[in-house]
Amino acid sequence: MNLETPKKFLPLVGQAHQVAEEIFRPVSRKYDQEEHAYPRELDMLAALLDGMNDGSDMGGGAGAGGVRRQEGNGDEIRNGSNMSTALGIMELCWGDVGLLLSMPRQGLGNSAIASVANDEQLERFRGKWAAMAITEPEAGSDSAAIRTTAEYDERTGEYVLNGEKIYVTSGERADLVVVWATLDRSKGRAAIKSFVVERSNPGMKLDRLEHKLGIRASDTAAFILDNCRVPRENLLGSPEVDVKRGFAGVMQTFDNTRPLVAAMAVGLTRACLEQTKELLAEAGVEVDYDKPAQSQHAAAAEYLSMEADYEAARLLTMEATWMADNSKPNSLQASYAKAKAGRTCVDVALRCVRLCGARGYGEELLLEKWARDGKILDIFEGTQQIQLLIIARQLLGKSSQELR
Template structure:
């Protein structure tokens, strides 16, 4: 039987994160949106210490079990959604909560998890010639003695300026395609990795987005995540790349949760504005007894709830050792599109109040767009879902 009620330990996490969002993030959201390029906000440093004492984000998939678990992935969803209600850019700027941390926890060894799991790790995948197609990566890694030597260029690296280390995706042999792609832990202060620029952006302005250059960047042999071996069969290669991609199965629901928080914030502000004007959505009324504005609010609320349930399902599957690649992409696709549509519609519904900086609606709309893009665009998610539903490989359906 499906139980849609959240257990007490999850609602406690949700409540604490909501307090953090309301008490810390909301008061400084405009300040850091205006500053954009800055060091890690001082207000976030005690937050990072608190989160370190509680444990961090998604820990990867659990082993299948008859026992029902609500673990780190579900807790991550609760926390990310509530903090994104406050400010998704500030949430992404908390030291120690980078995408690279999820990669280390998903596929790293026990030693790597202990050494790097507590640092602030960014992830560098995207390249000028390899955006949504991760298999087209051209950054190279070659083994020289006891060191890996990396060369290439990475762009749109979230947290790439402020992080302690970067998980870099590179290929051991480009002629072998995705089978030869591995991920490597590179300390941020490594002399072979340099900061090219920090991007100016429409939204998430407080979160740094960096371009990085790797020039004969040398790292110890044990800094590779997973096995350095290239599989000798097509089936084994597919499995190996699937291990690398497992990171996304854990993090895409987290990104979907960002959209849930942003959309909920926009809807709450819109309802508050409407209620001051005497318009209150009454969900007990039939549609034909409701005004056009009330009906629009009903539709937006329903869209948000559908995305929320899909996101919770994908995270729950990860906590219970169930394959969730399709569901992770489904919730990310649904929530990413929903967050953008809801925030933009709220701007339109509130007119000049929505478009001005008198409320947070215009900022929420700006922040929402990237959520539909990073961690795999809307189109890529739909392609992944189609492959699962049709039982086709990436070669058969491009």
């Protein structure tokens, strides 16, 4: 497995970096301070980026757009849309995480649709911006505890959704919202399905927009679902409740999206490290890769430690995307990448702020903002603790009931 950046993706990486440097970075502080203001600069950019992601089934660009597994012949080694999307995300999040999450048609809901939608649904929802609504007041880290219900109305051929959803990224601005709901709470995880709801649906009411620590350019919404009627054609996956297969259908989405969130963390971590290295050089502290860390300045030794963690997170992320592109089960590797990258991002950002002193803590630079932005990357798409539980269960061969 070669985890260097494939040559065919170098133009994409270059374009994404140019966008991050020339569009995201200059307005990063502006939209951090103007929370909930929509970044109009992104409209034209989103249209340009729609074609950047090689082979994306949902027309996503270099952001958190759709990724889909494709069956190969078993012998061909493929670097496809999962890897290209992750590489694009790394560059764009080097610029600004909140602005990436604000880009039209780059929502995590797009990844959900691309992961499990049939061909007719892919075509019908193509080109639309999809948010993802999973979390509820009573169901945070445990997605299986969802209480939002979906009852089938045979008279109209519609599902009727009732419940509450919180922390929906881009929920106000998106065209669609992928809502997780249960067909029968008595049957547990197996009854949880995902439904594509039009944002204009009168049964889905915007309750509030959250004020947040970081990623303030991105809107985070809360919704009330009150007899929200959804056509049966908008159910993703099978309507059957398969107790043996359980939660696997909707959870397949996470195997694709967790490496993308890991890629966001990798990009932000690199931004922190590059800024810190420049400031250390200004202060006369040089990082020497030919000397043992313990024989260098304490700040240089700490920098080398952070850089090693960054490199581990990047390689784990590349591995998880490569496996998805080559139709290999990657649930364990997706959690490895998400856990390592999320924790590394938070840790490195705070250590960089500390190393850079007053300049790191003030608003003259973006380091303090990156430290605030980084925390969400260790939380959403499954917290650090949940990832470690998933990893432990798989390594030990335990079920969720056996190891909580």
